[in-house]
Amino acid sequence: MTDLRTELGEAVAAAFAAEGVDTALARVTASDRPDLADFQSNGALAAAKALKANPRELAAKVAAHLEGDARLSSIEIAGPGFINLKLSDAALAKRAAEVAADADHSGAALVAEPRKVVIDYAGPNVAKPMHVGHLRSSIIGESLKRLYRFRGDTVWGDAHFGDWGFQMGLLIVATGDEGKVEAFMADGDGPFPAESPVTLEDLERLYPQAAAKAKEDPAFRDRARKATAELQGGRAGYRALWKHMHDVSMAALQREFSALGVTFDLWNGESDADPLIPGMVDELRDKGLLVEDDGAQVVHVARPGETRKKKLADGSVIEAPSPPPLLVVSSEGSAMYGTTDLATIKQRRRDQDFDLVLYVVDERQAEHFEQVFRGAYLAGYAAEGQLNHLGFGTMNGPDGKPFKTRAGGVLKLHDLITQATDKARERLKEAKLGDDLPEGEFEDIAHKVAVAALKFADLSNSRTTSYVFDIDRFMSFEGKTGPYLLYQAVRIKSLLRKAADQGAAPGPIAIVEPAERDLALTLDAFSQATVEAYDKRMPHVIAEHAYRLAQSFSKFYAACPVLIAPDEATKGSRLALSKAALDQLEAALNLLGIDTPERM
Numbered sequence: 001m002t003d004l005r006t007e008l009g010e011a012v013a014a015a016f017a018a019e020g021v022d023t024a025l026a027r028v029t030a031s032d033r034p035d036l037a038d039f040q041s042n043g044a045l046a047a048a049k050a051l052k053a054n055p056r057e058l059a060a061k062v063a064a065h066l067e068g069d070a071r072l073s074s075i076e077i078a079g080p081g082f083i084n085l086k087l088s089d090a091a092l093a094k095r096a097a098e099v100a101a102d103a104d105h106s107g108a109a110l111v112a113e114p115r116k117v118v119i120d121y122a123g124p125n126v127a128k129p130m131h132v133g134h135l136r137s138s139i140i141g142e143s144l145k146r147l148y149r150f151r152g153d154t155v156w157g158d159a160h161f162g163d164w165g166f167q168m169g170l171l172i173v174a175t176g177d178e179g180k181v182e183a184f185m186a187d188g189d190g191p192f193p194a195e196s197p198v199t200l201e202d203l204e205r206l207y208p209q210a211a212a213k214a215k216e217d218p219a220f221r222d223r224a225r226k227a228t229a230e231l232q233g234g235r236a237g238y239r240a241l242w243k244h245m246h247d248v249s250m251a252a253l254q255r256e257f258s259a260l261g262v263t264f265d266l267w268n269g270e271s272d273a274d275p276l277i278p279g280m281v282d283e284l285r286d287k288g289l290l291v292e293d294d295g296a297q298v299v300h301v302a303r304p305g306e307t308r309k310k311k312l313a314d315g316s317v318i319e320a321p322s323p324p325p326l327l328v329v330s331s332e333g334s335a336m337y338g339t340t341d342l343a344t345i346k347q348r349r350r351d352q353d354f355d356l357v358l359y360v361v362d363e364r365q366a367e368h369f370e371q372v373f374r375g376a377y378l379a380g381y382a383a384e385g386q387l388n389h390l391g392f393g394t395m396n397g398p399d400g401k402p403f404k405t406r407a408g409g410v411l412k413l414h415d416l417i418t419q420a421t422d423k424a425r426e427r428l429k430e431a432k433l434g435d436d437l438p439e440g441e442f443e444d445i446a447h448k449v450a451v452a453a454l455k456f457a458d459l460s461n462s463r464t465t466s467y468v469f470d471i472d473r474f475m476s477f478e479g480k481t482g483p484y485l486l487y488q489a490v491r492i493k494s495l496l497r498k499a500a501d502q503g504a505a506p507g508p509i510a511i512v513e514p515a516e517r518d519l520a521l522t523l524d525a526f527s528q529a530t531v532e533a534y535d536k537r538m539p540h541v542i543a544e545h546a547y548r549l550a551q552s553f554s555k556f557y558a559a560c561p562v563l564i565a566p567d568e569a570t571k572g573s574r575l576a577l578s579k580a581a582l583d584q585l586e587a588a589l590n591l592l593g594i595d596t597p598e599r600m
């Protein structure tokens, strides 16, 4: 199924080709003057320059090839040589009917060659509290996962749980010091208690204390380092205690993420890649990639000549390789963050045999990924271009620094959702929405409004820009917000329910009024929006489309009575358009990870 803009693009390209012009110039875009045309092609200007021809004459010749195309109601040459195209009402009606009938994709084209894609996002850690980087990663990653799947790829969302680092050693030593876990501290093979000796509250209390202590107390830090190494080395009691901490933390995180509508296909942790590390280290050595550097084992990933100035401890400045070497084995013999990431690529090669891996992670980790990806390409674990880091800007507080919760502390997903839901409840009551509904349903609506507000605020910004957290603005039912979009969707649902009560049903679509044309054109544009969002890995393109669709519907609804349409055929057509708009709006919102309530 092809959208009209793409079809016209092909027709215009053929017309350019017939005039001996490079078809790359034959782009068709939405018209700058929607009052005059639906689409335009400016290609004749550049082409005429290349051919040393008169642009208006060339445009006229190209246009002549399009005469008689039943999809077009007018073809005009404007200005210095623009070709303006207006679609026939019949072509628009046919396309709108196609979109309406496409229950699964609302008219969106699928990828020609589906790929196997792993999306690595959220990346929460055992015990270590989350920050806004984790929140944005979760929201953006979830959206991309849905978008890639929607377009036909096979996709695995992986939380890449941070369960293997120094924080685990810290926690083991800290719980040990509290004295409740003797059985696990014993240096033997067990058996160890099956019941977890730690609760989530223990972990949340202990981690910040232990992290602070490690900063001040070198002896404590060294014990934690040693515990980390022993854990990784396989000490049975530590592993058993670790497993409890891992499970307790994971269960809590899964609950929090699912409250945000974020779910994963895989909860693989850094620890899962650990068994692959020894073999990988041997392999890197055999390939001649691993070199000794000051007691550590590294892989040089900079190409000859790639350097940057680096200041040494003695104050002298040298040209150091850039990116710096990838640290694989530390001088203490431990695996590092980059080591587990490299081993995870090997693991994903084995388990998913991916075509593509997208890492939705804080921009601050850009260099880390550059090192890891280069290492993986050198080792042959992935082909150049298969690994991509998608960075993003930060969500800032009013002070322009990364957002913190009211208590001034780090972000807790649960608190954020609670705060947003309180606000949503307040707003709904002010707007007299849902106040006549049963309590349970009202709560569900408030939760959906809260999640929609948070996610839409995030995803309506381009991934790479930073934005300011402003819950009052996010929660408004007016303007470009999640709640506004939910409200529009609910309005259409209510219209369709009323129609059904009156026994009215959607019928064949006819396009007559300007507002109907605009709605049909907008429905047609969804396919291109999904393609662009997918190619650029930018969910805001979908957010834009959802907003444009809601507005277009709103204008249509104001201009074209549905339930009191002048005749039954018009009513049937308008109901079909309304239903198509709702389906597409819900599809778009779903791609953003947003659920719509039935009523409010």
Ligand code: ARG
Residues within 6 Å of the ligand: 120, 122, 123, 124, 125, 160, 161, 162, 341, 359, 361
């Ligand atoms: N756990 C890491 C952190 O909190 C993020 C993990 C990102 N993914 C990855 N494959 N390294 O910073």
